[in-house]
Amino acid sequence: MPTRHHRFSRRGLLKWIAGAAAIGTLPFLYYRYRLQVFPLGPPAVIPRSEWGAEEPDPALQNEGGHEVFNTVVVHHSAMLLSEGPRAIQYVHMHRRDFLDIGYHFVIDGQGRIYEGRSLAVHGAHVKGHNAGTLGIALMGNYEESEPIPEQLARLKWLIRDLMTKHPLTHLAGHSDFLPGKTLCPGKNLEPLLPALASELGLKFGTDGYIGPEPAPAALVTAVR
Ligand SMILES: [Zn+2]
Incomplete structure (x- = not known):
């Protein structure tokens, strides 16, 4: 009897393990199913007021000029994937003396898009090339990890x-403007950009740049 009891228990245990494994796959199945039913969901840009942005430095104002963007520049935040627009804005404003967050948009690991710096002014994201370049940063460090499909899908939607x-x-990576001076957007993200540009019907690279940077006096300190 003890032996049978023991065998029964073991079978019970195996059943339990199989059941637990099946339950363990449920989130994965749900995830797959959700992606198939709602490929991206309705993307939207989360406004600054919702993510608790700090007000920009008053020196950062629209000088009445109309910023014309012809090149998208893709970045990674080079911070933790969990460090969002508030952390990025804090670093930009309080450690690097930018007048506001440097990027025009930030995208998190789930593909949520956050409004960054006003599109009425230059970004502060490509030193010496901020005129006419629209900066989008993917949260995370793609020198170290692989870009996340949801992030890339929403990047495409946003562009x-x-x-x-x-x-x-045109579309380019940060390092295309400053080769040898920055690793951004990282060795795992940069090689994906030519195909992304082509899918979007944009030219890849920096040839569209319209500089030199005609920065109004009040914006000079914003241009890094
Ligand atoms: Zn960058």
Whole structure:
């Protein structure tokens, strides 16, 4: 009897393990299913007021000029994936003396898009090349890890949306403007950009840059 009892228990245990394993796959199945039913969901840009942005330095104002963006520049935040727009804005404003968060948009690991710096002014994201370049940063460090499919999908959506509002012709990575001076957007993200540009009908690279940077006096300190 003890032996049978023991065998029964073991079978019970095996059943329990199989059941637990099946339950363990449920989140994965749900995830797959959800992606198939709602490929991206309705993307939207989360406004600054919702993510608790700090007010920009008053020196950062629209000088009345109309910023014309023709090149999208892709970045990684080079921070933790969990460090969002508030952390990025804090570093930019309080450690690097920017007048506001440097990027125009930030995208997190789930593909949520956060409004960054006003599109009425230059970003502060590509030293010496901020005129006419629209900066989008993917949260995370893609020198170290692999870009996340949801992030890339929403990046594509965002650029498509921006193409309807701005005369964008080119897409480049940060390091394409400053080769040898920055690793951004990282060795795992940069190689994906030519195909992304081509899918979007944009030219890859920096040839569209319209500089030199005609920064108004009040914006000089914002241009890094
Ligand atoms: Zn960058």
